[in-house]
Amino acid sequence: MPKIGLRHLMAGCALTLGLATALPALAQDTLTVWVTKGFYKGEDAALTDLIDRYQKATGVKVDLSLYSTEDCIVKSVAAVEAGTPPDVGYCTTYDFRTTGQWAFEGRLEDVSDVLNPIKDQFQPDALATTFLMNGKTGQKAYYAFPIERQTMHIFYWKDMLQDAGFSEADIPTEWNAYWDFWCDKVQAGLRAKGKRIYAIGHPMSVAASDTFFSFLTWANAYNVKIVDESGKIVLDQPENRAAMIEAVKGYSSIFTRGCTPPSSVNWLDTDNNVNFHNKTTILTHNATISIPSKHLDDSTNQTLTEEQRAQAKKNYEENIRTTLFPKKPDGGTLPNLAATKTAVIFADSKNKARAKEFMAFMLKDENLTPFVEGSVGRWYPVTKSGAARPFWTDGSDPHRAVVSKQFTGGTVPFPFVYNYHFTTVNAENVWAKALNRVVQDGVSPDQAVDEMIARIKEIAG
Template sequence: MTFKTKANQIAKSSHNQPQYRHYRKYVLIVLTLSLIIIACTNSSKLKLSSVTHSPTDNTVLKIWWDKGFTVDEDEAIQQLVSNWEKQTGNKVKLSFYIGDELPQKARRFIQVGNPPDIMMSSGAERVLNPYLAWKGKLADVTNVIEPVKNLYPEYALQAVNYYNNAAKKRSYYAVPINQSTVHIFYWRDLLEQIGRSEKDIPKDWDGFWEFWKQVQNNLRAKQQKQDIYGLGFPFSTGASDTYIFFEHILEAYDVQILDSKGKLLIDNQKVRQKIVQALDWYAKFYQQGYVPPDALNWLNPDNNRSLLNRLVVMTPNNTLSIPCSVRQDPNTYRHKLGILKFPNKPNGKPMRYILTLRQAVLFADSQQQKKALDFLAYLIQSEVIDKYLKAAGGCNLPIIKTLWQDPFWKDPTDPHVSTAIKTVTEGSTRLFSYVQNPAYSVVLEENIWGKALNRIIEDKISPEQATNEAIKQIKQIFAQW
């Protein structure tokens, strides 16, 4: 059973608890104790290390790593670490943390001068690493990157080439591990219930999104159920999924927040008007009832859960975590669950995708610099990183160019992996705007776009007013850098 599946079951149990209020008292007690046991068991699994060396042992290399979407991901990095230990004789303390817990924990430990040696955290590349590099909290890993520099595409090198304001220099302060971008996942069999299929989905911008509204209407009429929604758009300020997807909407409307030198362009009236248009477009799906009401409170796993529980017909997602969670069911993976690219932009041009490049960093305060650099150099060897990503189930895509032609990633019978690798290697792409200016990482961390959407929906302000507030907040953030 995968981690996602367990999470889904717990979510279902929690969601359905109110209907048991009138059961006998002992049943409620049993259910409560069961949930506590499950929660404690999962929590312990999330934080268990693959190696049980004492964390206070100064000879042990401490690595903090993202909890994977599946058990396969965790076991893959555990095996990689174990192989390195056997080759070198070094010892590792590998710890897993979930979601936003890892960046927050890293901040606390940095403040007291006791960070791990190495960290790989999903989302840190957008909201934490640029800041830490700016503050001089990351170690220079140029000696790791340079020997294999020619294996990476230029954008991967650009993504980890941060400016260190303390040292007044730009250098490599992170090591690229994998990459991903937003795709749209949907249920083919739900479309079949109303006599529709993928060939019916329009490729133009307005027609594409209108199609899912019609699907919701038709499914509700056929099933006589009012709890299925056409669109799984995230809206909360607590989910990075919200700003990741909305950044793609800004891209679709050709909104340029920064110029090539990292200077703000949001005082430009045309830029401002496009932001208004994008916010209005996004908010209306919620206002018109085509998005689940609780999307205002979703955390990052919740759009996955909503799709997997068939509460929504489609949802955008920034990784292949959704198909990875059903990989063990071949019929669902290959036939029932579909994957789509974005439609063409409103101006008719192909969509440009924003890439997420997950990165491992070495902290400047690490007491194990030599061992950490040796581990990172081992990690990004082509055969090592390829074996790791495959063993992890293909949930994230390789960055090293020579791996892109591997049959595993190009297999046309695997609709999810083959579509995703083609998008990131052959399509039009760019990086998040923190590359132009690290101050933009704070804009993302504070989820300025999520806050603007919430103001429109919950506080009933106009998209124009929400845009003005967002612009003001962004300018205040940039003024501090």
């Protein structure tokens, strides 16, 4: 008998007999868990260690599958539609693309009984993103678990900046002057030396989620309001439409000025990382610190040569800088657009009691903290205690110190937190389509924004 059939059969028998939670775990008591594979060995090792401890504590067998970022979401969506989802799912793009919609459609289990007793341990703005509307009941409840967080950062090569003839003290802090500096001065300085480089790795493609995370950060810089807290679209209000036009102009100008590789209109999510690592670009913006963290990971990678490990260590400690965004065009401080990665239990789960038990186990500090820190800073904690740990706060790591400063300085959520239809807006990448209407089709930013607003109203209005 196929493995999946046996699992479903045994789970059904256990529930029929009323033994799923009343008796100790039997040999057939199995929990199916799907997770996005980590970027680093430490992430996956922390997860398997957590699962080993859970299995020993409960006797329950965990059937773990690790998938690439895209495979995880595609397989999950297909399984939900077929009525055969895993018991627990944790794909790192659920929050962007499906969690809110699944909750609204009644496809997720209400997990308030797990979260309510421990909700004080979470950072309030992280927890709030999991309090979602169920369209079938007309009520909000906790339909997801907060696991990790991310926000947007800027990275640049200090050694390339110096090679162009500038120091870090030369970098402006005002919005327009900042981008002009990299485009007009630093890029020009290296081009004058015969180096075919680009100032900025600037995601522009419809295929990349990096594009909408970066662009919505730009929109925040121009004080664009897209929805209100009730979920009503306000982007069509004159002041917000005008601000969005300026955001589209500013973001697309990096491309039209030749400051980003022409291929950026076709990039996937890893390509801004790759171009940065290859030193094709001097600066990029990215929604985790996976860029410097790659070099930290390489510095202890025994499959590399001693020379390569030493260079990676130098890159992490000296050559790569993680920094805040410049001041907004109006001189204010840019709010940090943050996303909370969510794990879920599906309404069609065959083992909901064990799934809740597993998630309660995972959310204990001694289990969640090693999992988050196993990403070497790529993800930020959702718990108050995790964020207060020396790993983030002692200042010894220059990259994590910036991340900690960003999160403790306050965050703002994505529009989909207030209106789940924006997960569809993101999946379609209406934002990137508007940018490409400008840079590839030659339409005006005004027209591109009007088309954007019309499409958003069709989807989310």
